[in-house]
Amino acid sequence: MSQKLTLEQIQNFEGKYPKQLWHLFMVEMWERFCFYGMRGVLAIFMVDQLGLTDANSNLKYGAIQAFVYAFTFVGGIFADKILGFKQSLIFGGLFMIFGNLLIGINPKEFFYIGITLSIIGTGFFKPNISSMVGMLYKDNDARRDAGFSLFYSGINIGALLGGILCVHLGKTYGWSYAFLAAGVVMILGVAMFLKFKNELGPIGDSPLLNIAPKTRKLRELGVLIGSLLCIPFIYMMIQNTDYTDIFMYTIGPLAVVYFIYQLIKIPDSNAKSKFLAAFILIAFSILFFAIFEQAGGSLALFAKGNIHPSVFGISMDPNVVNNGANSLFVIIFAPILGLIWIWLSKKNKEPNTVIKFGLGFLFLAGGYYIFYTMRFFSDAQGLSSLEVFSLAYLVVTISELCLSPIGLSMVTKLSPKHLGGMMMGLWFLASAYGQYIGGKMGASMSVTKENATLIDKMLAYTGGYKELALYSLIAGLILILVSPLIRKLMREVK
Template sequence: MNNTNTLTLEEIQNFEGKYPKQLWYLFLVEMWERFCFYGMRGVLTIFMADQILGLALSDKDANLKYGAIQAFVYAFTFIGGIFADKILGFKKSLLFGGTVMILGNLIIAFSPQEMFYLGITLSIIGTGFFKPNISSMVGELYKEGDSRRDAGFGLFYSGINIGALLGGAVCVYLGTSPDYGWSYAFLSAAIVMVIGLITFILTKKSLGPIGDSPLLNLEPQKRTMREIAVYVGSLISIPLIFIMIKNTDYTDYFMYTIGPLAILFFLYETFKEKDIKAQKKLIAAFVFILFSVIFWAFFEQSGGSLALFAKNNLSHNLFFFDINPNIVNNTSNSLFVIIFSPILGLIWLAMAKKKIEPNTVMKFGLGFLFLAAAFYVFYYTKFFANAEGMTSLNIFTLAYLVITFGELCLSPIGLSIMTKLSPKRLSGMMMGMWFLASAYGQYAAGLLGAGMSSPDENASLVTKLQGYTDGYYQLAIYALIAGTLLIVVSPLIKKLMQEVK
């Protein structure tokens, strides 16, 4: 029996109204963590390409390193998800991950140029333990089949974007301002992560048994030894990740290894599942995961090639305002998500009442079509360029409006569908697989961005404009093909999903 002060899972899931109160707590925790993450992500490439106060890398190397760092962040979410499922539980994973993230940001803030790789290594490990597990806890607030689950993930997703909006603006402003500098950008990320971690510590009791260790039935000494082994193993991996980030050739070897191993582990767990219906759902989830790799490879140009494109080739005029183009690059998507997410939700509800709402697979396909349209608009900026190779920030921002609708068709649904299609015992692993797909998307994004970059650092802005916009045109074509294919095969995937909508 639980003591009188501890909520049971049934009490939590039998909430009245649209949202459980615990969702608001997790919303706040995730908002501050995403401020930290997206603030860091927003300044990574421009910091690494800063020839005076940054790492003084070429545009090509900055893209490759960006892809490697982001790939490791998301690859570690797969590992963190497994450890949470098998040993730590979600709560302890969050506390450990958040603490390591804070330490990593503080190290970079102390000495951005000399300590960057050590600090970013700790941030990678910390995010891996934090990110997949908070999403899994959101899923556990709802009973299976609860129609309010999608609305809950929609609210949770808006928390992600409020944090991303604040982090993207504040960190870029501090990092690029002559009055502050890169140390202040990384310090601000550490401070907000402290706020997020304190929020979780103060509210985690309301989660009851959600996120507790799966080894509670094990004798305490054995459980503690296994938990310590996870912590020590994570810290032992620091030199390995450090080396692979500094030399992106090693990143290639890692990505060629972790993906096949993850697929083998997924297949093992799938065929170990005795329920045939559950097996089919897992296969459907895997199809979504594969297509999400392609989506994120294109979408995540925002932190790599689009950041450098904004830095080099965009004017500072947005309508009647003078603004740093990279603040627009790092915040416009999040702002548009916050504005249009509820509107799109109302559109889906209206279509559902008329029984014409597209199913989840069709929404994924529509996401790719919007993605294709957005990259065509990015390509179209070349026709607004002046003789020096500077082009319109307004058209660039319009492309972000279009890409936002693509994201809204795919990403919030993706988090929800992973929890719907996964057996409870594999929820952490499948959330980790979802983020591992993002890792490969980030990795591919770095390679694609590097391919668009001019190998000559002294190339003219016109040459750089041509290289990036030609690359965006190619991405538009590939996104169009992927979206069309997904829509064509949607009846087959829908059969695998069975009753899941």
């Protein structure tokens, strides 16, 4: 067995990317296959197989996605305090495997319990692999943003494959095959991490390695028991979205209180200032994700009923485009944008993180305005252009690349090392609130009257997208205007 690498050996790499980054994005690639494959079929599955209305499907989709991201906050805390990133990732991966395989056995009967297990699993998996990517770099390494952009591109290969394959399997052969595929590839992801985890050296090790093994095992067992006890509560709240409202009104304030508690405990004023800057940017990201994440809810249902099934004369399922276009564009443009950041950095002209966030909102506004214009390409039956739909996704993807991978990098740069998992979890908790608000936005766009025509739905959805474009434009302009104040809080971090 080769000698375990030290952190210094890992961080003193040559070239643009550390070799461990390739292994981590391969693992995350399969997790994203599982997650996006499941996400892409949720809304249409609930309408077609569970008999829900468009509005209820949007609400339940928002609730499920909110719990997925909210649990990452809890998973990040347990990783920081007890499990460590490596063990947390394996723990979460196993829950995701069991959840998807269970749904695959009988989608109608086991849907809610399988989704519950997947929610818990994703909570332990998702924040911690991103935290490990951040630890591959020294604090002031200018290559970090490019590394996260590459990581973001690589894992979207999994999202693209999962998004296309699971929709195709579900619609063509049956929904069991869609969820079984998600479970099988998750097995590959966990197996791959077990093979390569030693190359990470001390990165992701348990913070309790120096205490008595028996005490550590008891605390780890406590995490498992606590997770199992959450199952009936999450199950109940997914089935009844009124309970989801109560949960979301509770966990947000608790998370803010916990953040303030940790902020007060930080002795160094410089670290405290950066910690606060991270929180402000995370708060802005809530609105971004509420608008961006219409993909699995309202846009999935819009694509299902209001888009011509052909692009440039080639027959194409609009839901395959809805579930795969974003990932395809990320794969193409993320490395390019990452290299652009490096090139601008060498010339001392790279936009700072706050400006990148602002640009993300402005591109998002442009993308949703294009979604609005689809009403002008609609025929008499209420079917619009898949080409214009794809163009809107291209612009929306550029917005994502300006904010989401940069946001992941920002959290690792601004957070104290001992709070990295918690703050990564808080980043994903903001995504949870975005998903939750996004579900309600999608439901508000849905036509509730019986006998609604496709024209009625076209006007309702595109009218909603115009409002979302306006919200994005306002948020982007505000961020750019206040960027000097936030930059001052960020101190030396760019």
